[in-house]
Amino acid sequence: MSKNRLSVEFAGLTFKNPFILSSAPPTMDARHILRAAKLGWGGAVMKTVTEEPTVDPRTRLGVLRKNGKAIGMNNIELLSRKPLTTWTEDWIPKIKQEAPEDFIFIASIMSGIEPEGWTALAETMSQTGADAIEINVSCPHGSPEKHMGAFIGQDPTLVEQVTRAARKGTDLPLLVKLTPNVTDIIPIANAAVKGGADAISAINTVESLIGIDIETATPLPIAYGIDTTEQMSTYGGFCGPAVKPIGLRFVSQIAKAHPNIPISGIGGIENWSSAIEYLMVGARTLQVCTAVMWHGFSIIKDMISGLTEFMERKGYESLDSIIGKALPKITSWTALTKLPPxxxxxxxxxxxxxxxxxxxxxxxxxxxxxxxxxxxxxxxxxxxxxxxxxxxxxxxxxxxxxxx
Ligand SMILES: Cc1cc2nc3c(=O)[nH]c(=O)nc-3n(C[C@H](O)[C@H](O)[C@H](O)COP(=O)(O)O)c2cc1C
The missing domain is CATH 3.30.70.20 (Alpha-Beta Plaits)
Structure with missing residues (x-):
C-alpha cells in the first residue's frame, strides 16, 4: 500500500490523513496541539477565540451512561480562556514552527451579529500563519444568550452575512461550522455557501439537558448560581458516540445538496469504523473531540491503522473512492418498497x-x-x-x- 493512501484534498489543502482534532479542550493551547501533531493527527482546529477570553462555570461536563459505560457527554463550556494575542503572538507561531510541516492548523473564531468583528478576527488570524479559518456559528449554550454562536447559526440571513464578513477578512480556506439545532440544515448550508464558505464543518453539539440528580432535584452538570452557594445548571451541548446518528444525518443531507462543497464531518467519531461511516456519507475530513477527551491523542494510531487495513481489505485505493459511497442509497421513505419480504x-x-x-x-x-x-x-x-x-x-x- 502506498504511504499516502490516506491523504485527502480539502478546500485546497492537502491533509496527510483525514483525522483532525475539533475545536475543544484537546486544542486549548499550543502544548496540547503540538503533542497531537507529533502523534500523527492530520490537523487541528484550535479552541474558538472571540474578542474576550472566557470564564467558565464549574463543573461543566455531564455524562450519559448505559450499563456503566459512557455513551454521551454534555458541556456548558464556552470559548478560549486566553486572549486572542496569546494565540496570535505566542501559540500559533510556536505550533507552526514546531509541528510537522504537513500538519494543518485551523484557526477558529467567533464574533457577534456585527459583521465587522468577523472581518477583523479573520484578518488577524490570516496574519498568523494559520492554514485555514473555521467560523463558529454553532455553539448552542451561553453564546446564543449573547446573540452569538447558534443564535447566528440558526438564521440563514445572519449566517450569510457573517460568512461574507469573515470572507472579506481572509483569502485562506474558510470553513463554516454548523449547528444541528435546526429543523432543516439545508437553508443554513446554502447561506454559508452563498456567503463565500469554501467548506462546511458539521456538527457542533446538540442542545441538551444531560440529567437530573434525583436525590437533590438538581440538574446536571452541577454548577453554582451567582451567589456561589446554590447548585444550579443550564442547557448544554451533547456530543460523543450517542450523537453520531445526528451527525450522519446532517452530513449526508449537506453532501447531497452540495456535492462540490467539502465537508468536515463531526459528531461521535470514536474509531476507524465510525470514521468510515462519515466518509461514506460524504465527509472529506473527520473531526474528533469526545473520543480524544476520553481516551487521549494516541487513538490516532488505531484510527489510522484501522482505516488503512479496511481500505486494503476492501480494495479501496484512495479516500476518494470511499467518500460519499453510501449517499446514493439514502433515499426517501416513499421510495422504499415493502418488498422483498x-x-x-x-x-x-x-x-x-x-x-x-x-x-x-x-x-x-x-x-x-x-x-x-x-x-x-x-x-x-x-x-x-x-x-x-x-x-x-x-x-x-x-x-x-x-x-x-
Ligand atoms: C468541552 C467541549 C468544548 C467545546 N468547545 C468548542 C469550541 O470552543 N468551539 C467549537 O467549535 N466547538 C466546540 N466543541 C464542540 C466540538 O468541537 C464538537 O463539534 C462536538 O463535541 C462533537 O464532536 P464529538 O462527538 O467528537 O465530541 C466543544 C465540545 C466540548 C465537549
Missing part, C-alpha cells in the same frame, strides 16, 4: 435462551417469537420483519432472511 431468523448456535427477543416481540412487536428447547424460534407467518428482536439481542443471534 424479510423475516427474522434466530441463529441457534448464538442464542443463549435469554428470552429478551420473545418479550420484546410479544409486547412491542407481532408476537412472532417463541421458546422451543430453550432456544428462541421465529414464526415466519407472524414475523413482520421490523427488526426489534435484533435490537434487544445482546448476542448478535438474529439475522434477516428473504422468504418466498
Amino acid at each position: 424479510v423475516v427474522a431468523r434466530i441463529i441457534a448456535e448464538k442464542c443463549t435462551g435469554c428470552k429478551e427477543c420473545v418479550i420484546a416481540c410479544a409486547d412491542g412487536g407481532f408476537v412472532a417469537i417463541q421458546m422451543r428447547d430453550k432456544i428462541a424460534v421465529v414464526k415466519n407467518d407472524k414475523c413482520d420483519g421490523c427488526g426489534l428482536c435484533a435490537i434487544v439481542c445482546d448476542y448478535d443471534a438474529v439475522e434477516f432472511v428473504h422468504i418466498k
